[in-house]
Amino acid sequence: MAAFVGHHNCVAVINNYIPKSEVDYYTRIHGLEMQQYLMPFLSDSLHKFIMEVNIHPVKVVLNLQNLAGLADHLPDIKKVVEMMCEKEMKRGPETxxxxxxxxxxxAYTIDELLKFKQKKEKADDKKIDVVELFIRNLLKPGKDGHLESMDAFIKECIREFPYRESTLFRQMVTSLTGLDPPSALSIINAAINGQKGFIDNISVCSTCGEEKPAKKCSKCKAVQYCDRNCQRLHWHWHKKACQRLSQGVETTEAPVKPDAAELSSEIQNLLIS
Incomplete structure (x- = not known):
């Protein structure tokens, strides 16, 4: 009902809610375990990471960097999240x-980031910011401007979901294989955060997908960003289209000068009638 009346954010928060106790469980030793799976000081950060409603892959990676401790313990975070996935599918009627x-x-996003890091470490190029390069690859546009790399990334994630008999998996596959399918990001966003009752023309950050970004590109005014960091991360690709977009905006926004004779004629007609 909340989604139908436009309170989609409420639905997203509810859908993504999980008690912190579910995360804290992995900070303790149980049964024959030799040690806990998660260090206690990571519990708060991991809970915030899980509860985030913006599931844009760039936002996921940025959260891994920004939430205290996560970036230094990616293998542990990945393991815990995988275990939580399995646990959710084994709840019986409450699955x-x-x-x-x-x-x-x-977990898939973390795993891909880890693989990417290992690959670059073998290349032994210490000048490269691996996370920034990973994000840049996700944001690489195709010839038509469509984010083909990101779309392929998410489609592969869906394909690797191990619970193929689940209703959700079948729904996502049906959406992906239909005529004129929406983007893979919009499909998983609807699956996780719920369908929107109305299609809102809400602006989003061109880098991380955050809604209602505060800034615009100062040159073209056509793309928006959360902050300077998002603009910097997107600039590698945006700079190639910035001038063209700027000209398009100027053409669209150019005021049409009224014709004096036409205006005079219309006024006279109004006075006569």
Whole structure:
């Protein structure tokens, strides 16, 4: 009902909610375990990471960097999130396919980032900011401007979801294979955060997908960003289209000068009638 009346953010928060105790469970030793899976000081950061409603892959990576401790313990974070995914699918009647897929998606993103880091470390190029390069690859546009790399990334994530008999998996596959399918990001966003009752023309950050960004590109005014960091991360690709977009905006926004004779004629007609 909340989604139908436009309170989509409320629905997203509810869909993504998980008690912190679910995360704290992994900070303790149980049964025959030799040690806990998660260091206690990571519990708060991991809970915030899981609860985030913006599931844009760039936002996921930025959260891994910005939330205290996560970037230095990616293998542990990945393991815990994978275990949480499995746990959600083994709750019997209370199985939560939505959160199970979200955990899978988060773990998949972490795994791809780890693989990318290992690959670059073998190249032994210490000048490269690996996370920035990973984000740049996600944002690489195709010839038509469509984010093909990101789309392929998310489609592969869906394909690797291990619970293929689940209703959610089948729904996502049906959406992806239909005629004129929407983007893979919009499909998983609907699966996790719920369908929007109305299509809102809400502006989003061109880098991380955050809604209602505060800044615009100062040159073209056509793309928006959360902050300077998002603008910097996107500039590698945006600079190639900035001038063209700027000309398009100027053409669109150029005021049409009224014709004096035409105006005079219309006024006279109004007075006569």
């Amino acid at each position: 939560n396919e939505t959160m199970a897929f979200k955990f899978h998606y988060l």
